[in-house]
Structure formats: structure tokens, C-alpha cells
Amino acid sequence: MPRVYIKTFGCQMNEYDSGKMRAQLAPAGFVPTDDVDDADLVIVNTCSIRDKPEQKLHSFLGRILPQKKVRPLTVAVAGCVAQMDGGKIFKKYPTLDLVFGPDAVGRVREMVETARTRRVLDTEFFGTDGYPFSSDLDPDATGKVGSFVTIAKGCDNRCTFCIVPTTRGDEASRPADQILAEVEGLVGQGVREITLIGQNVNSYGLKVPGMPTFAQLLREVHAIAGVEVIRYTTSHPRDMGDDVVACYADLPKLASHLHLPVQSGSDRVLRRMKRFYTRARYLEVIEKLRAARPEMNFTTDFIIGFPGEQDVDFEDTMTLMDAVRFEGSFSFKFSPRPGTPALRLMDEAVPDGVAQARLQRLQDRQRDLQIEAHAALVDQTLRVLVEGPSAHDEGVVCGRTSTFKMVNFPGDPALSGQWVDVKVTRAFANTLRGEVVGGELVAP
Ligand code: SF4
Incomplete structure (x- = not known):
């Protein structure tokens, strides 16, 4: 099965577009991978809101494009930098296969297919009437x-x-x-x-x-x-x-x-x-x-x-x-x-x-x-929707309150998707730590 690695910079719109690309590519057999070295197709979904994400694109391409010399690999640049500077990027990196803007996300499968035989640059805007929003689920x-x-x-x-x-x-x-x-x-x-x-x-x-x-x-x-x-x-x-x-x-x-x-x-x-x-x-x-x-x-x-x-x-x-x-x-x-x-x-x-x-x-x-x-939240009991295991602590799960507070607490990953009552025991600048009150699950 071919593997696709998508590196996403920027906002939620870009994350969402990356999800749509995964959905578009799935019928062509592409399976997502988190390992760029294992990928057959690498897509960098770029952000132009500030200078720094643009610089990150260039350093990313500097690392990934040389890999094309040693293994079969298709590399694409998508997103806002592609839309803004597509022509320049295309010229600057002659081994880049594909450059496309946000409005072309729905055509990614066809473009990847075409890129097998020739390089593709697609930064056209659709009009706003009847704009083709993609309905594929990530x-x-x-x-x-x-x-x-x-x-x-x-x-x-x-x-x-x-x-x-x-x-x-x-x-x-x-x-x-x-x-x-x-x-x-x-x-x-x-x-x-x-x-x-x-x-x-x-x-x-x-x-x-x-x-x-x-x-x-x-x-x-x-x-x-x-x-x-x-x-x-x-x-x-x-x-x-x-x-x-x-x-x-x-x-x-x-x-x-x-x-x-x-x-x-x-x-x-x-x-x-x-x-x-x-x-x-x-x-x-x-x-x-x-x-x-x-x-x-x-x-x-x-x-x-x-x-x-x-x-x-x-x-x-x-x-x-x-x-x-x-x-x-x-x-x-x-x-x-x-x-x-x-x-x-x-x-x-x-x-x-x-x-x-x-x-x-x-x-x-x-x-x-x-x-x-x-x-001020320490000792209070908060209702938390569990998201899954903590990325940093084994045996700890994390979730968010309706107020968007991230709460970490010891728990089973099987709690994911459930509401639990958590008593806050420690407060940090960005997160809270707590414990499930009485181990009781709370009905949503
Ligand atoms: S122009 Fe930019 S900052 Fe202003 S509302 Fe639109 S997206 Fe937001």
C-alpha cells in the first residue's frame, strides 16, 4: 500500500484541508503514515500568515527533496504559501512534483496521478457560487x-x-x-x-x-x-x-x-x-x-x-x-x-x-x-470530556471542559469519548491536573 505523510503548518483550516486530502487519497490506496521516511507521497500543507511558517517550508523541502535521489517519492506543496508563491516555488525547486492551492484540495487524487508523468501547478480559484466543498470524511x-x-x-x-x-x-x-x-x-x-x-x-x-x-x-x-x-x-x-x-x-x-x-x-x-x-x-x-x-x-x-x-x-x-x-x-x-x-x-x-x-x-x-x-479551580470538580491518553504521561488521560480547560488525570484510555467528573488537584499555566471523583462516570 502506498503511504502518505502530510505535514501541516498553520491554522485549523489547514488541518481540515489535510484531513480532506487523506480522505481523497484513501480510494487510491494511500494509507496515512507518521513517518516521513516511510512515505511514498509527502505533502506539505503550508501557512503564510507569518514569516516563520514560510521559512519552515523551505527548511522542510531542503530535508525531504534530496530523498528523491535514493527512493521513489512524490513531493507536493499545498496551502496558502503554494497559492501565493506557487510559480516561484515551482521554479525554485525543480524536483518538486506538485504545487497546489487550497481550492485544488478536492482534486488532489487526480493531481497525484498526473504527477507520475509530469509536474503539476494548480493555483486556480473557484468562484464563490457553487464552490465545491468536499464532503469526504477524514x-x-x-x-x-x-x-x-x-x-x-x-x-x-x-x-x-x-x-x-x-x-x-x-x-x-x-x-x-x-x-x-x-x-x-x-x-x-x-x-x-x-x-x-x-x-x-x-x-x-x-x-x-x-x-x-x-x-x-x-x-x-x-x-x-x-x-x-x-x-x-x-x-x-x-x-x-x-x-x-x-x-x-x-x-x-x-x-x-x-x-x-x-x-x-x-x-x-x-x-x-x-x-x-x-x-x-x-x-x-x-x-x-x-x-x-x-x-x-x-x-x-x-x-x-x-x-x-x-x-x-x-x-x-x-x-x-x-x-x-x-x-x-x-x-x-x-x-x-x-x-x-x-x-x-x-x-x-x-x-x-x-x-x-x-x-x-x-x-x-x-x-x-x-x-x-x-x-481558582483547585479543589473544584469539573466535568471533562475525555480525549485520550496523555502524550507525555503513561497511565494518564486528558480531556477538556466545556470552557476549553485541558485536564490531565490518571485513568484508562478506554474512557475516551466519555464525560467524567474530575476534582482539580493542581493548577499550571496551561493545564490542570486532577483525579476522577470516586471513579464514577457521569452520564453525558
Ligand atoms: S481579513 Fe484575515 S484577519 Fe480579517 S477577518 Fe478575514 S481572515 Fe480574519
Whole structure:
């Protein structure tokens, strides 16, 4: 049986696309492998959101392509870097067999077949009307507790720092019947937790008259028997409507955690980023969600050192952090991406040392907030959906609460997919440690 190794960089959309590639390749006999040296086909699914993942692609290719001299091997580059720089990559690496963008994922099997006889470059965009979302189920989802389901692709926003509209094109919403059928299929494979994904899930369906809204879609997914937890990502604060907030009051399976990227706490910087919300609007959304679901846990993204960010802007970000008390965040120094409008602001670039010092301060405060929030959970009993064995500790399993807290505790891997009550015994910055209370399983 031929083996396929897929290296995935970047976001959940890329992970999901990798799953679709595995599904596409399965009928051609390809079996997934975790060992790159054992693979007949290697696909690197790339990310262009920052500079670093791009550099990782080049170092990965530098290691893998020489293997083609000593064994039969097909090597492909997929994803956002392929979409953006496909032609250049194709030229730079003459032994590369295949380069294709996110819109070509559904054709991977044919392209791999063609690559036996000639090199293939496919970075065409589909239009958004009738966009061909793939309905194949990732064979790797079998036996897993959670799975992603894409509900939309691309983005119609034009945040000035972001390259996604260039690499993934305009937004297209997937028909609801396809989404619901995929959720049902995954539940049939044993999946209990569904994460709906898209670049901006909140604007789902708004472009096409008659399509359900995101809030209506949440309600339909909630009605599917066997779904235990519903998460979604990514949300744009501007599009977080009251109808979605109401779901938190009405839908118990909707997780008590929301990743809501704020990027900055300064109105001036938010304007320059073209985010189309203010700090006050962001805080209002948080307040409404907490009113609907008091136990909500919020995480976010920050870009530090956006061109023109001054000390006073950064202080606004720090005070917003404390106002919300985020319990996790992804934070990065601004990294200029080719072709984005923010490049025009580079004459106001923040010196690297200043940006680095601000980032460090923010990350230190973030860590303190997490430690404080987790310390408050010690001695509390939390309901945890078990995901499987811990990657680090033998005899230990891990799972997540509805609030997205990772809890490790001694237990049998056979508990995977079950809810257990776990008493928290120790708190760390990123995880909790606990023990099953009385060894009793809890009905979902
Ligand atoms: S909403 Fe903004 S940051 Fe998010 S994908 Fe669209 S353009 Fe990029």
C-alpha cells in the first residue's frame, strides 16, 4: 500500500484541508503514515500568515527533496504559501512534483496521478457560487473524540495585516445540508465534539438570500443526536450578533469558551487595521456573552507592534486584557506580509526592540492571568470530556471542559469519548491536573 505523510503548518483550516486530502487519497490506496521516511507521497500543507511558517517550508523541502535521489517519492506543496508563491516555488525547486492551492484540495487524487508523468501547478480559484466543498470524511477522524467541520471558506474582510483574502479568496458559505450530513457522518464514526470552522464563521450565510444564518446553523447542529459539544472558530467581533449571543442562553451543548480575536485594545490601531469595531463594542460583546453564560472563558489573538502603535495604544491593549481577563491568547509581533495594505504603513514601523519588549510584557501578564484563573479551580470538580491518553504521561488521560480547560488525570484510555467528573488537584499555566471523583462516570 502506498503511504502518505502530510505535514501541516498553520491554522485549523489547514488541518481540515489535510484531513480532506487523506480522505481523497484513501480510494487510491494511500494509507496515512507518521513517518516521513516511510512515505511514498509527502505533502506539505503550508501557512503564510507569518514569516516563520514560510521559512519552515523551505527548511522542510531542503530535508525531504534530496530523498528523491535514493527512493521513489512524490513531493507536493499545498496551502496558502503554494497559492501565493506557487510559480516561484515551482521554479525554485525543480524536483518538486506538485504545487497546489487550497481550492485544488478536492482534486488532489487526480493531481497525484498526473504527477507520475509530469509536474503539476494548480493555483486556480473557484468562484464563490457553487464552490465545491468536499464532503469526504477524514479517515483519521475515526476513533477521535473531536473533529473540525468547515462551514465557509475565504474571507470578504480586508484587515490590513492579513493575507488570507489573497490566499483563500472571497468568502463562500457551504450549504447547510452538507454541513449537517458531515456532522452526522462524524457522529456515526464516534466523534462527540464538533468544531465549526471558517475564516469568519459569524458571517456564514449572509451573502446568499435564503441561507440560514450562523445562529440558525448552530441550532441545527445542536439538534443532532450524538453531538455533545459544539465549538467554532474564527469569529469576527464586528459580526457577533445578538442572535448568536442568544444561543449561549439556549444551547447547552454550545461550549462555554469563545476565541474572539481582538488584535489590539486601541481604537486608533483597530481603525488602522480596518477591523471595524471599537474597544467599547468588543467589551460590550463580552459583557453580553457573560450575561448569557456567566462561566464563559475567553481567549484571543493580539498583534503587537502594528505600524504606528504607540505606548499609549499598547497600554490600551494591556488594560483591555485585564478588563476581559482572557484565559489564553496567541500573541505575535506584527509581521509584514507581501501584498497586504499594512505594507503602506511601514514608514511608521515600530522598532523591533520596542515591539519585543511590549510582547514580552503582554505575554507575562497573560501567563499571570492564566495562573490566577487556574489556581481558582483547585479543589473544584469539573466535568471533562475525555480525549485520550496523555502524550507525555503513561497511565494518564486528558480531556477538556466545556470552557476549553485541558485536564490531565490518571485513568484508562478506554474512557475516551466519555464525560467524567474530575476534582482539580493542581493548577499550571496551561493545564490542570486532577483525579476522577470516586471513579464514577457521569452520564453525558
Ligand atoms: S477577518 Fe480579517 S484577519 Fe480574519 S481572515 Fe478575514 S481579513 Fe484575515
